[in-house]
Structures are given as C-alpha cells and as structure tokens.
Amino acid sequence: MDLSGLGEFGLIELIRERFASIPSHGCEGIGDDCAVLPLNTTESMVVTTDLLVEDIHFLRDRITPEQLGRKSLAVNLSDVAAMGAAPVASFLSLSLPPGVTGVWIDAFLAGYHALSTQFGVPLLGGDTTSARDRLTVSVTAIGRAENTHLKRRGDAKPGDRIFVTGYLGDSAQGLQDMLSGRDTPFIALHNKPEPFVNEGIWLGGRNEVHAMMDISDGIASDLLHILQMSGVGAEVSLDMIPTNTPIELAVAGGEDYKLLLTADVGAAARLAEDYKAKFGEPLYEIGRIVAGEEIRWLDRGNPVLLECEGFAHF
C-alpha cells in the first residue's frame, strides 16, 4: 500500500472505517466540514482543524507573516461558517524552525489577532515547539449552533438551486501568478481569504438552505461531496459561475473559501433577495440539484465535457 496511491480522500476513508467501531455517543465525525458534538437537547458544538505546512500550503517568502497568521485562522472559521455555526474559540499550534525571528512571530500573531478580533473569537490555547527546518501551523476552531441551524453536506434535495457566495478562481489564479513570478492583484486574494462567518451564521438560520459547505478544493470536487452524501446529481451552468479567471481555475482551482449551498427551489429567489439586502452582495445561482449522482456541466444550456479535478493535497 503506497500513500500516493491512497490519496488524501483514500486515507480519510481508511481512518473513518478503522474508527467506526468506537461508539461516538451521538457525535458526528469525519465527513462534513466540522464534527458535531451535542451539548444539550437544542444545541451543538462544531469542531474543525486544519494543518498548514510550509512548502506544501505556503511558501514562507511569498506570504507575509501577517497574511499567514490571518489565513491560518480564516480557513478554519470558513469551515465553522459552512456548518451554519458561530465561532466561539480557536487553538493555535506552531512548530518553528530556527530561522524564524521574534519579529516574524509577532507579525504572524498580529494577523491572527486581527481576524480573531474581527469576529470576536478568543484564542484559548495551543502548543508551541521548535522544528528542524520547516514551519507548521495547526489550528482548531470551535463553533456553536442551535441544532435546527446546522447545515450538512448530505441534505441537498432534487430541485434545489445551487448557490455560491462569491467569485471563484481568484485564489487559484493568485497561486499560479505567484509561482510563475508574476505580480498580480490575485496574489493578495490567495493570501488573504475572507471567511464568510456572518453569512454562514445567517444562512444557518434559514430553513430553505438545505446543504452547505465551504469551497476549499474547487466546486468540481467539493460539489461531488454534497452529491455523494445527499444521493443526488447536479447540473451546473459554467456561464453562470462568477469568475474573473479561466473556467478551469474557477471550478477546480481550490482555496476559494466561498460558501457552496443548495436551497429549496420554492424559496431560493426570496433567499437570494434577502441575502442581497442583508449583505449587499449577491448569492450567485450556478445550477440545480437533480436526480442522479454526477455533475452535468452546461454552457448556455448545452452539455459540455469538463476534464478536471479539484485541488489534491497529494
């Protein structure tokens, strides 16, 4: 058995199967943006954790320490928002190689602190240690929601309209530009994702929102998770996807950190209106849930073949 053959999702599946034998006492584990732990009869806690590894997820000389600190928290708050939950705490672990100065750490913490303050999320703990040569950041975020507000990947229904909360592809374009040495405004969008915290909480309160997740690997990959867990298919209109980039980056670039959601067809228009009124930005409708199990890509109504996959971590 070789890891590269296993892949990230294969490894996660291996872990899920192996640990299925341990009773989880009403908790929901691997398979959604966050785990869900019941607090009482009406509320749950959600938990998510992400690793950012130097030279895999970031290049230390291509992102400022402020940006990296901020982004480390942002990607976790995005997962909490994707559940319809409000973030209540974060935990930060850092392994620091010798070259990292106190000035660098201070700037990293400033970025982490700025986003923590923006959404009122206290930092309640973590771990700090040295490393031989590469920096690793591990963040755990905890959120809280009423059970009726929790949004999961498995609740999409045929007929649902599919929405995203922002432009797709900017981050992937920024990564491409950065790696090819071009200096473009996309790089800042890659380095400074804005988690949809308030939007996620608000969408959590809307019953017509069925399935929700955040877009971290590109919708071509992420929407498949919703389809698989809901037992449905989807039609997505490429011409309706909001993007400033080539369509391949918009659907398969990854690290968008926008929300992807499905909403009851009868209430979808009203939901989009209310969202616009509340946040001043549109909910972008990109397609609909249908019977089936795959994504059918359409371009101005005509089926097209799209040969791409989401961002893979291996």
Next chain:
Amino acid sequence: MDLSGLGEFGLIELIRERFASIPSHGCEGIGDDCAVLPLNTTESMVVTTDLLVEDIHFLRDRITPEQLGRKSLAVNLSDVAAMGAAPVASFLSLSLPPGVTGVWIDAFLAGYHALSTQFGVPLLGGDTTSARDRLTVSVTAIGRAENTHLKRRGDAKPGDRIFVTGYLGDSAQGLQDMLSGRDTPFIALHNKPEPFVNEGIWLGGRNEVHAMMDISDGIASDLLHILQMSGVGAEVSLDMIPTNTPIELAVAGGEDYKLLLTADVGAAARLAEDYKAKFGEPLYEIGRIVAGEEIRWLDRGNPVLLECEGFAHF
C-alpha cells in the same frame, strides 16, 4: 527579539497578553492543561492540543509507528485527565513526507486506535496532508466534566499534601538510553506512556483534591506552575519521590505523564487509601504546600540545593 531568547513559556505569555483583549465569554484559556468552555450551568468541555514534530519530539527510526500513534493520543488524554475530565473525542492531523508508506500509516493508526478503544474515545476528524521531509502529528482532545469536578493549577492551599500517581524519570531515562544507543527497558516506557484517564476522572470527583496537572516537563518545572498560579510555595522531599533513575531525571526529565496533585491535609490519608483500594496502586506523597513562592527541596528533612530545570522545548 529572538525566539531562542523568548523561549516556549515566553512565547506563550506573549500570545496570552496579545489575545487578552478579546472577550472569552466565560471560557478559560491559556494557563492550564486544558481550556475550559462552559456547556451549561453545571458542565464544561475541556480542550487540549499537542504537536509532535519529527526530530524534535521523536526520531522516526527509534519509535515504532504503533507507539507513535498511541503516544500522540496519550499525551492529550493525559491533559484531559489532569483536569478531572472524561475524554469524549479526539481529532488527528498528520503531515506526511514522501518516505512514509501506507504500511507505516496503517500501523500508526493501529496504535492510535488501540488507545482510543481502550478509553472509548471516538476519532471525529482531523486533517491529512503531505510534507516535504518531516512528519508532524497534531492531536486535539476534548473532554467533559461537571464543573464541580474540574481541577485547576491555581487551587493549591498551604498545608495541602502533594502527590504523584507513579514513578518519575523512567521516560527521561529511556530517552537518554535511546540517544546513547543503549537498549534498556526504559525506552519502551518513553515510547509508550500510559495516560491516567480513569484515575483523573476519579480524582476529579474527590473534593479534597485541590490542584492537579500532568507532569510533562518534570516536576521541578511543572510544580512551579501550580505554585505560581496558586500563590503558594512547596516543600518536596527528594527521598520520597518514587523513581528508578537518578534524581535529576526524576525531577527534571520530562514526559512522565503522571498526575501531580495537591490534596487537603485533613483528607489526604483517606484519599490515598481509597485510591489504592480503587486502582491497586499507591498515590505517592512527595511533599506539602507551604506559604511562599518557591520549591524547597529536602533530603531526609535537610534542605538541599537542586540546580536543574524542567525539559525545555526550545
């Protein structure tokens, strides 16, 4: 500002100060073995997280993958136990360099799974990613306890008796033996710590237990945390410390993962009796809490000077 000058505890203090401005809504953060998040009027959740970094915390060719998987969870369950809480879930993140095979991962998971099963702790999530060259393991553990059962570092009282739940120094001796190429039974004790999960839960239910923590950096360092947070001093009798190793390793070796606790003088003898009856092992009394702010080391009643510090991560 240089990181090596700052040190691990300096860095933690820097983080604590910087984030003190964000309201924590009744949560307790940095400063104890776990953060405490209130669930309702009678119960709290505790959260802890630890990083294990290759070539800092372990050498991949000196610990079996089973042992590393088990130990990654063990050190976190030890923190949960130190609060008097019962573990309810864990989260595992792994960054895997190219050389790591599927067979290695499978064995790592087997070790993690064995300890999870032993204490009925479900694995509810995590993150898996690649790494350039060194492996990092990040585990977050969550526990739950009645508020009246929670034990903190700041509750030691003058007169309290100080106890530890097992022999000290074995792990440090094992590390020393491993690094010097000797093959001794201590190495297995270093690689396979036994968290005092059931003992921690039981001690949490005893009102006469005042302060508690787990011993990760050696009592010379760890007991100081209790003293500082409780505003007290201590007398520790070196001749009463249970150990099979030189006294320096017993007090400053680190990675013991035994529990260190203080108990009301009037009920301490009874506590030790009941503990022995329940677990078949003694609570080892090693000294007492006094007024002051330092540790006075005694050897058969005579003050001695002990020039050593706990294990430092920088």
